[in-house]
Amino acid sequence: xxxxxxxxxxxxxxxxxxxxGCDAYFGYPITPQSEVLEYLMxxxxxxxxxxxxxxxxxxLAAINMVYGAASTGKRVxxxxxxxxxxxxxxxISYMAGAELPCLIVNVVRGxxxxxxxxxxxxxxxxxxxxGGHGDYRLLVLAPASVQEMSDFVKLAFxxxxxxxxxxxxxxxxxxxxxxxxxELFEQQPRAxxxxxxxxxTGKTPNRERNIITSLNLDPVLQEQHNHHLQEKYERMKAEVxxxxxxxxxxxxxxxxxxxxxxxxxxxxLLAREKGIRVGLLRPITLYPFPSEPLxxxxxxxxxxxxxxxxxGQMIEDVRLAVHDTVKVEHYGRxxxxxxxxEEVLDAFMKKIVGG
Amino acid sequence: MDIKDIIKPENLVYKRTPLLTSNTLSxxxxxGHGTTHRVIMEVIEEMGIQADTIGIAPVGCSVLAxxxxxxxxxxxxxxxxxxxxxxxxxxxxxxxxxxYQGDGDLAAIGTSETIHCCNRGESIVIIFINNxxxxxxxxxxxxxxxxxxxxxxxxxxxxxxxxxxPLKITELVAQLPGTCFVTRQAxxxxxxxxxxxxxxxxxxxxxxxxxxxxxxxxVSNCNSGWKMTPVAxxxxxxxNMFPFYPLGDMKVDGRIVSKELLxxxxxxxx
Amino acid sequence: MxxxxxxxxFGGQGVLSMGKILAxxxxxxxxxxxxxxxxGPEMRGxxxxxxxxxxxxxxxxxxxxxxxxxxxxxxxxLDKFEDKVKPGxxxxxxxxxxxxxxxxxxxxxxxxxxxTESARMGSTRTFNMIVLGxxxxxxxxxxxxxxxxxxxxxxxxRHHHLMTLNEExxxxxxxxxxxxxx
Numbered sequence: 001x002x003x004x005x006x007x008x009x010x011x012x013x014x015x016x017x018x019x020x021g022c023d024a025y026f027g028y029p030i031t032p033q034s035e036v037l038e039y040l041m042x043x044x045x046x047x048x049x050x051x052x053x054x055x056x057x058x059x060l061a062a063i064n065m066v067y068g069a070a071s072t073g074k075r076v077x078x079x080x081x082x083x084x085x086x087x088x089x090x091x092i093s094y095m096a097g098a099e100l101p102c103l104i105v106n107v108v109r110g111x112x113x114x115x116x117x118x119x120x121x122x123x124x125x126x127x128x129x130x131g132g133h134g135d136y137r138l139l140v141l142a143p144a145s146v147q148e149m150s151d152f153v154k155l156a157f158x159x160x161x162x163x164x165x166x167x168x169x170x171x172x173x174x175x176x177x178x179x180x181x182x183e184l185f186e187q188q189p190r191a192x193x194x195x196x197x198x199x200x201t202g203k204t205p206n207r208e209r210n211i212i213t214s215l216n217l218d219p220v221l222q223e224q225h226n227h228h229l230q231e232k233y234e235r236m237k238a239e240v241x242x243x244x245x246x247x248x249x250x251x252x253x254x255x256x257x258x259x260x261x262x263x264x265x266x267x268x269l270l271a272r273e274k275g276i277r278v279g280l281l282r283p284i285t286l287y288p289f290p291s292e293p294l295x296x297x298x299x300x301x302x303x304x305x306x307x308x309x310x311x312g313q314m315i316e317d318v319r320l321a322v323h324d325t326v327k328v329e330h331y332g333r334x335x336x337x338x339x340x341x342e343e344v345l346d347a348f349m350k351k352i353v354g355g
Numbered sequence: 356m357d358i359k360d361i362i363k364p365e366n367l368v369y370k371r372t373p374l375l376t377s378n379t380l381s382x383x384x385x386x387g388h389g390t391t392h393r394v395i396m397e398v399i400e401e402m403g404i405q406a407d408t409i410g411i412a413p414v415g416c417s418v419l420a421x422x423x424x425x426x427x428x429x430x431x432x433x434x435x436x437x438x439x440x441x442x443x444x445x446x447x448x449x450x451x452x453x454x455y456q457g458d459g460d461l462a463a464i465g466t467s468e469t470i471h472c473c474n475r476g477e478s479i480v481i482i483f484i485n486n487x488x489x490x491x492x493x494x495x496x497x498x499x500x501x502x503x504x505x506x507x508x509x510x511x512x513x514x515x516x517x518x519x520x521p522l523k524i525t526e527l528v529a530q531l532p533g534t535c536f537v538t539r540q541a542x543x544x545x546x547x548x549x550x551x552x553x554x555x556x557x558x559x560x561x562x563x564x565x566x567x568x569x570x571x572x573x574v575s576n577c578n579s580g581w582k583m584t585p586v587a588x589x590x591x592x593x594x595n596m597f598p599f600y601p602l603g604d605m606k607v608d609g610r611i612v613s614k615e616l617l618x619x620x621x622x623x624x625x
Numbered sequence: 626m627x628x629x630x631x632x633x634x635f636g637g638q639g640v641l642s643m644g645k646i647l648a649x650x651x652x653x654x655x656x657x658x659x660x661x662x663x664x665g666p667e668m669r670g671x672x673x674x675x676x677x678x679x680x681x682x683x684x685x686x687x688x689x690x691x692x693x694x695x696x697x698x699x700x701x702x703l704d705k706f707e708d709k710v711k712p713g714x715x716x717x718x719x720x721x722x723x724x725x726x727x728x729x730x731x732x733x734x735x736x737x738x739x740x741t742e743s744a745r746m747g748s749t750r751t752f753n754m755i756v757l758g759x760x761x762x763x764x765x766x767x768x769x770x771x772x773x774x775x776x777x778x779x780x781x782x783r784h785h786h787l788m789t790l791n792e793e794x795x796x797x798x799x800x801x802x803x804x805x806x807x
Contacts, residue, residue, distance in 0.1 A: 006649050006658070006779070024446050032664055052445045056438065057471035064435035064468070068442025071429045072409070076442070094432050117665050178687050179645065179660035181652050200427035200443075202407040202450060211421045213412075213430035265685035340690030 003184045009149040009175040010035035012182050013079065013105055016153035018045045021190040022103075023074035024052035026065035028084060031117040032173040033107035036079045049190055059084040063091030063104075070100040071212040072201050073194035075157050079105035081173075082123055083114060085131075092166055093132030096229070097214025099198075101160035103153065104138070105169045107176035110336030118336030119173030121260060124313035127170045128287045135226055137233045139167040140286040141241075142257040146180035148284075154185060163236055164198075170286060172309070174259035174338065241284035242293055246272065250279030252352055253297055254344070255318050256307040257283045260332070264307050266341035267348065276353060286314070291321035298322040303352035307344055308332045327352065374400045378422045385585025387575030388416060390542040391484060392423055394552045395453070398559055399426065408451040409443050411436040413465075415457035416490040434465025437472030440479045451562055453480035459489045462498040462524040469524065476533025476567040480558040483525065483570065486577035487596060494580035498522040501599055506580070521599065525572040529605040529616055535567030537606040541574045541597075543589045554604075567609065574600050626656075626681045628766055629689055631706055633674035634698025639753030642779070643696075644675035646757065650767045650775030651679040659687040672701055679766060696760060700724060717760055717802070728807045735763050736805040737798055750787075751794035758798020769795070 007015065014036045017025060025045070027037045037055060045051045052069070056062035062078050069076040080088060085106045095102060106127065110120035127140050139159050141152045149171060156167040196207060203209040216222035243261075246268055247253070256264040261282040271278045281297055283290050298304065304326060306315040312330035319328050331347035333339040371377075374396035382388045399408050405426055412420040414433035421428035431439040436454035444452045461469050461483050469481070488506055489495040496506040496513060499521050503512040513521070529537040536558055540551040551573060558569030574596050578588035605613040611620070630647070634640045644660050651658040662675045676692075678684045695706045697718040703725070710716050712731045720726065721740035737759035743752040754776075761772060776791055 004652065006645070006652055006660070024442070026442065054441070054445060057467055060435065061438040061441075061468050061471065064432060064438035065442035065445070067431070067435075068411070068429060068439035069446040070442075071439070072443055072447055074446045076446070090432050091435070098430075173664070174661065174688060177662055177664045179648060179658075180684070180687075181658055200409050200429050201447065202405070202409060203425065203427045204406045209421075209425055210427045211430070212428070213421065215418060215430055217419075259688070262684075263686040263688060266689075267686075269685060338688045340688065341686050342690050 005182050005184060006179050007146055007182050008035055008177060008179050009143070009146045009171060010107065010177070011039045012146045012150040013153055013169070014039035014043070014045075015184060016150040017077060018043065018048055018051060019185055019187045020154045020157055021049065021075060021188040022051055022077055022153075022157070023190055024054075024069045024076040025078065026054050026056050026062040026069075026076070027078050028056050028059045028062050028080065030081045030084045032109060032119070032176050033079050033081045033105070035176075036105065049187075051190070059087035060090070063088040066102050067091050067095055067100060070095060070102045071098070071199070073191075073199035075161075075191060077103035077105065079107065081107045081109045082111050082120070085123065085126070089126075089132035092138070093130075093134055093136065094214050095166045096132075096136035096138070097134060098212050099164040099229075100166065100212065101157075101164050102166050103156045103160060103169065104166060105171065108170065108172040110334065116336035117173070119259060119309060119338055120334060120336055121172055121258060121309040121332070122311070122313065122334055123170065124286065124308065124310060127168055128289070128317070136229060137236070137287050139163065139165055139236060139239065140170050141167065142170045142284060142286050143175055144258050144261045144282060146175070146178065146182045149175060150182050150184060154188075159239060163232060165232065165236070170258065172259050237288040239285060240288045240290050240292075242290035243282040243284060244293075245280040245282060247279035247281065247297060249277050250297070250300065251302055252276065252278040252348070253301045253304045254278060254280045254307055254348065255283070255294065255304060255314070256280065257286060257314070259338070260307045260309055263339060263341050264344055267344040270341055270345050271348065278348065289317045289321065291317070294318065294321040295323070298326045301326060303327040303329070305348045305352050306330045307339070309338065310334050372396045372400055374405060374425045376423055376425050380423060381419055382416060383579045385576065385578045385588065386416075387486070387542045387573060388484060390548060391482065391551070391573050391575070392420065394542065394548060394555055395455070395482065396424055398552060398555045399451075401556070402559055404451050404559070407449070408453070409447075411440050411452070411454040413454070413456040413460040415460050417455055417457060417484065418491070420455050434460050434463070435468055436460065437465065437468040437477070437481065441472055441475070441477050444477055444479050448478070451559060453482060455482045456484070457490070458483070458485045458487065458497045458499040462522050466524070469528065470531070473528040473568050473570065474531045474533045476535075478562055478565050479568055480555075480562055481568065481570045482555070483572045484575050485572050485600065486575045486580070487521075488577045488580040490577045490580045494577070494582075498524070499600075501595060504595075523600070525570065525605065526613075526616060528570050529611060529613065533568055534570055534606060535561050535609050536569040538570075538604045539572040539574060539600060539602050541592075541602055543576065543592065547602075572600070574602065626679070626766065628679045628694065628764070629692050630677045630679075630694040630696065631674060631689075631692045631709070632677065632696040632698075633672070633702030633706055636671045636673040638673070638698050639750075640673045640698065641675050643753040643757055644677045645779045646772070646776050647677050647679070647767070648775075649779045650772040653771035653774040653778070654767050656680060657682060657684050659684045661687040672699070674702065694760070694764065696756060698756070703727065715763060717756070717763060719756065726807065727805065730807060733763070734805040734807065735759065735802050737802045739798065742797055742801055743794070746794065746797065748790065751790060754791045754794035755798035755801075758795035759802035761795065762799040762802050
C-alpha cells in the first residue's frame, strides 16, 4: 500500500502531476481550483522533479503555453474553472486540430457568465461535445473521489499520449474542495526521450522538419484531416470506463457522474432502505460515453433518472444510449446549488417510480 | 553566349540560403516578409543552430512561414505566439526560440501576451513585422495604421477621435525591465537589410547568452494593402512610416539608448 | 459505524481545522472519511462550516442535508442547522454569543463553554480543541490516542510544540461538557 494522505481534490491533482512526471504546468488563479497552482508552488515542484510551474497572465496565455510545450512532446497540463475553461477553448481547439497531447482540468462552478463559485456540472456539453470551434472530441474523465483526482492525472496523460489528443478531467467544486484519504502512487521519472516523428524540438539532419499546425488552406486536405480525427475518436471508444453500483438486481436505475454520483450512492441506499431496488451507473469516461453498458442495463429496468447538477445535459447521451426503450428523466439542482440525497430520492420517487 | 554558359559555380553571386525551402513564397512581390525570412534563416545557418531552433508562426500573411523556413515550427493562434514561445522555452531552456508576428497579431489581439512575455524577460527573440495594415484579410486598419492613413476599415483615413491612436508598441516594450535588446529596422534597401541582419544576429546571440528578450521591429511596406507599386510603397514608407516609426536601436544590453525614450524619462542626452 | 457531522461557526474559530483533525483521527483508526467545507468567503468573521463523515464503509455522499451531529459555534449556524439534526442525534454548542438557545426535545443537546474556557486557559487558539474534547466525550467514536495522532499529522511541524497545550484543551473540553435541557 502506498502513502496515505488526507488531501483536497485540488491538492491531489497537483501532487499527482508531480508524481506522474509532468513536465510543466501553466495556470491562472480562479476559484474553486486555485489550490492546484498554490500547491505546486508551495511544494516547490520545480525542485522536486524539475517540473516547470508558471503563473500566466491569463487563461489564454496559459493554454497557449501548454500548446507550445506540448508541441515539443512534453507532458504538460493546465487547470481552471468554468469561466477560465471558456477562455481556453481557442487553444484547446487548436490542440485538438494539431493533435497535441495534454491534460486540462476543469473544476466546474455554476454559470453561465461569471455565475457563482459554487459547484456545478453544467459544463458537460462543453466538455464532451468539443467545446471550441470545429469537429473534435476530448478524452473526458470524471473523478468522483479525491483518490480518482490523483489516479486520473496519470491515466489522462497516458491516454492523451496514446491518442495524441487533449484529455480533460471534468471535476467540480465538491471534488476539488473536499478532503478524503488518498493513496498516492510512486514518483515516476520525467520522460527523457521524445517521439521524433512529430515533435518540434529542432530539425536534426536525420529527419525532415516537423510542423505543428492546425491549418490546411485546401478544404479537401482539411476534410481528410477531419476524417483522420473522426477515425481516431472512434478508436478512443475502446477506453470507455464506468462503475456499476447495486445494479445486479436493480429494477430502476440512476445515472450520474462525479459528485452527483456520490450523492446518488446515498440516494440508492436510502431507496433500498424503503425496499426499492435501484442501482447506479456511474460513467467514469464521459467521452467516450458508456452507451453500451447503459443500453444493456436499460433492458432490466423500468425507468432511469439521469442526475446532474445542471438543467439536463448528460440526459441527452443517456437517451441516445437507450434508444427510447425506457423512460428517462432528468433531475438536478443547478447554478451552484448541490442537491441532497433526499432531494434526489424524492425526485426519483416522483419522476420514475410514481410517474 | 547561352544561359548555360553563365550558370556556373564560379559566377555565383547570390543564392537562396539552404534554410529556406524551395517552396514559392506566398508573399506579394515587393513585400518585406521574404527578405526578413531570409535574414533570419541566414543567421540561424551561420550560427549553426538549425537543430536547436524552434520558430513560431503567427496568424496573418506569415501564417505559412513554416512552408518557407526549413526548421521545426509551431503555428500559433492569433496573437498567442509569445505564450507558445514561452511554453517551449521554459521546457527547453537550451533551445533557440523565436516568434515571427505581424502588427495585428502582436500589437492588437496579442498585446497582453506580448507585454507579459517581454516583462517576464523570456529568453527568446520576437520578430515584429509592422506594415501598418492587416494584409492577409485584405487591408483593414491595424493598431499601427498611421493617423490619416486609409485602409478598408478607415476608408477616409484614420481619425484619432473616432478610431484611436496608432500604437508604438516597440517603444512600450523597450521600457520593460525584461527586454534586453529592442530595435526598429527595415528591409527595403541593401543597407537596411544588412543592419537588420546584424540586429537578428545580436538577438540570437543574446538568447545564447540567456540575456533576456530581444525584440526586433521591421517596418515594412504592404504594397497590395496600400494599393501602390512596390517602389511607390517603399517611398511612401520612407516619407510617412519612418518619421512616426524612426529606425534605430532603442535598447541595447538592457540599457535604453533611444534619445526619444530617454527624453521621455527626463534624461538629458545632449 | 457511520457518523455524519456538521461543524459550523465563524471563520477564524478553527471550524475547518477541527474538522480536518477529526478526519485525520478517523484515518488513524482505519476509517473512511470525507471533509467537505463551505468554501469561498472564508475570511475571518464570515460564516464557515464543514461536513465531516467518519465511516466503516466507503463514504457515499460528502454533501448532506441531515446530520447525526451538529457542532454549533454561533447563532446563525444554530438557526440554520438545529432542524437538520436527525431525531436522536447530537447537538453540541457553545453558548457564547447565543441569544436563542436550542429548543428541540428529540435530540441530545450538550453545552460546552469553550470560548470562556479558552480565555481562562490563556489561549483562544485552544477554543476548537476544547470543543473537540467535548464532542469526543459525548461520542467517543475515535480513541484519544488516534485523535492525538491525527492532530499531529494535521499540524504543520512548526506548530508541534503546541501538542501538549492542545491535548490539555481536549481533556478540558471532556471535563466541562454538560447536558442542556430546553
